[in-house]
Amino acid sequence: MAKGTVVQKILKNHIVQGKSKTGSPVSIKIDQTLTQDATGTMAYLELEAIGVERVKTELSVSYVDHNMMQNGPENRNDHLYLQTVAQAKGIHFSRPGNGICHQVHLERFGVPGKTLLGSDSHTTTNGGIGMLAIGAGGLDVALAMAGKPFRVNYPQIVGVNLKGKLPPWISAKDVILKMLQILTTKGNVGKIVEYYGEGLDSLSVPERATITNMGAELGVTTSIFPSDGITKKFLKAQGRESQWTRLVKSKNAEYDQNIEIDLSSLVPLAACPSSPDNIKEIRELAGTPADQVIIGSCTNGSYTDLMLVAAMLKGRIVNENVSLSIAPGSRQVLEMLGRNGALADMVASGARILESGCGPCIGQGMSPADGTVTLRTFNRNFAGRTGTRNDQAYLVSPAVAAATAITGKITDPATLGIAPPEVRPPRHFLVNDDMIIPPSSGTVEIIRKPTIGNPPENSDLPENIDGVVVIKTGDKITTDHIMPAGIYLKYRSNIPEYSKCVFECFNEKGKIPFNQRALEIKNSGRHAVIVAGESYGQGSSREHAAICPMFLGVKAVIAKSIERIHMANLVNFGIVPLFFTDGSDYEKFTEGDSINIREIRKNLRPGGTLTAELLKSDGATSEVKLSNKLSDEDVKVILAGGSLNTVE
Ligand code: MIC
Numbered sequence: 001m002a003k004g005t006v007v008q009k010i011l012k013n014h015i016v017q018g019k020s021k022t023g024s025p026v027s028i029k030i031d032q033t034l035t036q037d038a039t040g041t042m043a044y045l046e047l048e049a050i051g052v053e054r055v056k057t058e059l060s061v062s063y064v065d066h067n068m069m070q071n072g073p074e075n076r077n078d079h080l081y082l083q084t085v086a087q088a089k090g091i092h093f094s095r096p097g098n099g100i101c102h103q104v105h106l107e108r109f110g111v112p113g114k115t116l117l118g119s120d121s122h123t124t125t126n127g128g129i130g131m132l133a134i135g136a137g138g139l140d141v142a143l144a145m146a147g148k149p150f151r152v153n154y155p156q157i158v159g160v161n162l163k164g165k166l167p168p169w170i171s172a173k174d175v176i177l178k179m180l181q182i183l184t185t186k187g188n189v190g191k192i193v194e195y196y197g198e199g200l201d202s203l204s205v206p207e208r209a210t211i212t213n214m215g216a217e218l219g220v221t222t223s224i225f226p227s228d229g230i231t232k233k234f235l236k237a238q239g240r241e242s243q244w245t246r247l248v249k250s251k252n253a254e255y256d257q258n259i260e261i262d263l264s265s266l267v268p269l270a271a272c273p274s275s276p277d278n279i280k281e282i283r284e285l286a287g288t289p290a291d292q293v294i295i296g297s298c299t300n301g302s303y304t305d306l307m308l309v310a311a312m313l314k315g316r317i318v319n320e321n322v323s324l325s326i327a328p329g330s331r332q333v334l335e336m337l338g339r340n341g342a343l344a345d346m347v348a349s350g351a352r353i354l355e356s357g358c359g360p361c362i363g364q365g366m367s368p369a370d371g372t373v374t375l376r377t378f379n380r381n382f383a384g385r386t387g388t389r390n391d392q393a394y395l396v397s398p399a400v401a402a403a404t405a406i407t408g409k410i411t412d413p414a415t416l417g418i419a420p421p422e423v424r425p426p427r428h429f430l431v432n433d434d435m436i437i438p439p440s441s442g443t444v445e446i447i448r449k450p451t452i453g454n455p456p457e458n459s460d461l462p463e464n465i466d467g468v469v470v471i472k473t474g475d476k477i478t479t480d481h482i483m484p485a486g487i488y489l490k491y492r493s494n495i496p497e498y499s500k501c502v503f504e505c506f507n508e509k510g511k512i513p514f515n516q517r518a519l520e521i522k523n524s525g526r527h528a529v530i531v532a533g534e535s536y537g538q539g540s541s542r543e544h545a546a547i548c549p550m551f552l553g554v555k556a557v558i559a560k561s562i563e564r565i566h567m568a569n570l571v572n573f574g575i576v577p578l579f580f581t582d583g584s585d586y587e588k589f590t591e592g593d594s595i596n597i598r599e600i601r602k603n604l605r606p607g608g609t610l611t612a613e614l615l616k617s618d619g620a621t622s623e624v625k626l627s628n629k630l631s632d633e634d635v636k637v638i639l640a641g642g643s644l645n646t647v648e
């Protein structure tokens with residue numbers, strides 16, 4: 001087992017229950033939480049349902065960054081609810097326009113050695129400042145705000161030894177794309193990645209945060225960098241030096257798995273359509289015409305990222321066949337670019353400047369044209385996430401993105417014939433927290449406009465699952481497949497409405513849509529069951545991918561494997577996550593089959609097996625063995641129909 005790692009040092013100070021043994025469930029104390037608007041409304045409705053007067057964490061922050069198009073009143077209704085509930089419950093509120101949660105948190109709130117739980121999968125970004133920062137469903141974050149510890153399996157710790165130094169034009173994005181090439185997006189559940197080695201010296205905190213941000217795509221619990229002199233410099237530049245502590249691995253540290261990356265040997269990479277681990281070298285893609293380039297997001301919206309882009313664009317015009325958009329990750333960055341003239345260089349080049357928020361990363365506008373290539377500095381390129389079906393989205397570094405915007409074709413910046421701009425982290429960031437509203441000490445009226453719904457309700461798990469396979473999916477089904485975001489984001493606080501688009505991408509002409517099929521099963525008194533392949537529920541932390549299926553009557557998901565956050569969300573909402581003990585049994589299933597799991601209430605035991613009876617439409621029957629990865633507590637929660645029914 002690993003020893004002397006940064007991860008273990010933080011865990012040691014935070015474990016309140018459980019054994020420090022790889023794979024064992026442990027409960028950890030959560031120091032800070034963050035939420036964003038798309039998951040936050042539900043999290044705060046749940047917090048209210050739990051009956052919490054004031055949050056019990058050291059610091060909780062509610063950000064508005066995802067859903068800012070304000071098409072119709074729903075978004076603004078959410079913002080008003082979020083602002084007032086935050087003030088009432090002791091939570092800081094970061095107003096729309098202040099920036100993307102992860103970046104603002106890194107700039108203004110992240111503290112080395114602390115734990116952070118956020119209702120967003122990219123909460124891992126703050127691992128860049130030496131926090132143990134974990135993404136979770138909204139309900140888990142609500143429970144943490146209520147002072148409850150967070151349950152997670154004691155991780156397997158992967159040590160990544162960074163050697164050498166990044167060559168010109170190569171950036172942190174290429175490091176994490178390399179990691180995705182090595183580890184892929186599958187099979188990393190239960191691991192935490194820890195970076196160390198001489199290569200750290202050439203990586204600033206925002207660059208480290210690019211790497212930990214996209215650790216979410218590896219499917220690991222989180223990723224972390226030590227807190228060293230570079231961390232201290234960053235905190236000093238943010239006027240927060242007093243919050244620094246040194247936190248590095250012990251000399252004799254050992255890891256459960258070892259990876260080595262020589263930074264000097266890296267070349268520019270891209271994640272090709274439509275998975276973050278479909279990695280190719282830019283060299284192989286060079287010359288491909290691009291129609292759109294977008295720079296920003298919580299992965300690459302930092303000051304140095306955008307200063308590099310501005311320097312490349314200065315005095316040049318964006319290629320006439322390309323639309324270039326730039327969204328600075330925070331107001332701090334946007335204001336600094338505005339004051340130092342870099343913004344003017346971007347505007348002069350023809351770049352379209354977007355507000356500081358998630359924007360196109362979550363399908364809020366800027367969908368590409370049919371059949372065209374779009375390059376983005378983001379972290380996800382799941383099919384359709386751009387808002388265009390059959391999209392061709394490539395994930396690249398800011399340097400590759402800017403070079404491509406200039407030439408109109410995918411371009412290795414080294415071939416541009418210009419000297420790599422020298423961009424250094426600022427000695428002082430422009431600090432202005434006026435857009436962060438502190439909690440109120442007085443009484444605050446919580447504003448609830450009519451589109452603010454109620455927290456979801458569920459009944460106990462039935463004695464038997466009298467199931468119907470409502471859908472059978474392949475591998476790597478993401479939460480974007482299950483619950484699309486984009487134009488539907490505004491329904492996040494309205495479960496009946498949002499449930500109408502569950503699995504919308506699989507609805508075909510002439511076939512009854514998923515939501516209706518599920519409701520028919522529910523109304524007939526039976527139970528809908530989802531059958532899936534590997535890595536079901538990859539991607540975001542959105543608990544709606546469990547809540548909406550629950551609302552439609554789904555009682556179980558049977559898969560080859562399920563990603564961590566999604567599995568926790570299923571448990572939280574009383575859906576039983578089950579696995580084939582023999583993966584080949586997956587082949588036996590067809591949509592519409594009956595699957596009965598008798599006496600599931602009695603037989604569901606942590607780590608035990610269940611026997612299910614599969615009944616095909618031609619009358620053939622067979623038995624299928626199903627396993628689970630549930631803890632005692634998980635079983636208790638599922639039997640009760642979800643966490644909201646068990647919380648004391
Ligand atoms: C995303 O990148 O998919 C999101 C939107 O930030 C999600 C959260 C959400 O669905 O609201 C995430 O990654 O957790």
Ligand code: SF4
Pocket residue numbers: 066100120122297298299357358361362378379
């Ligand atoms: Fe926002 Fe995109 Fe980051 Fe998610 S991944 S938090 S949508 S910028």
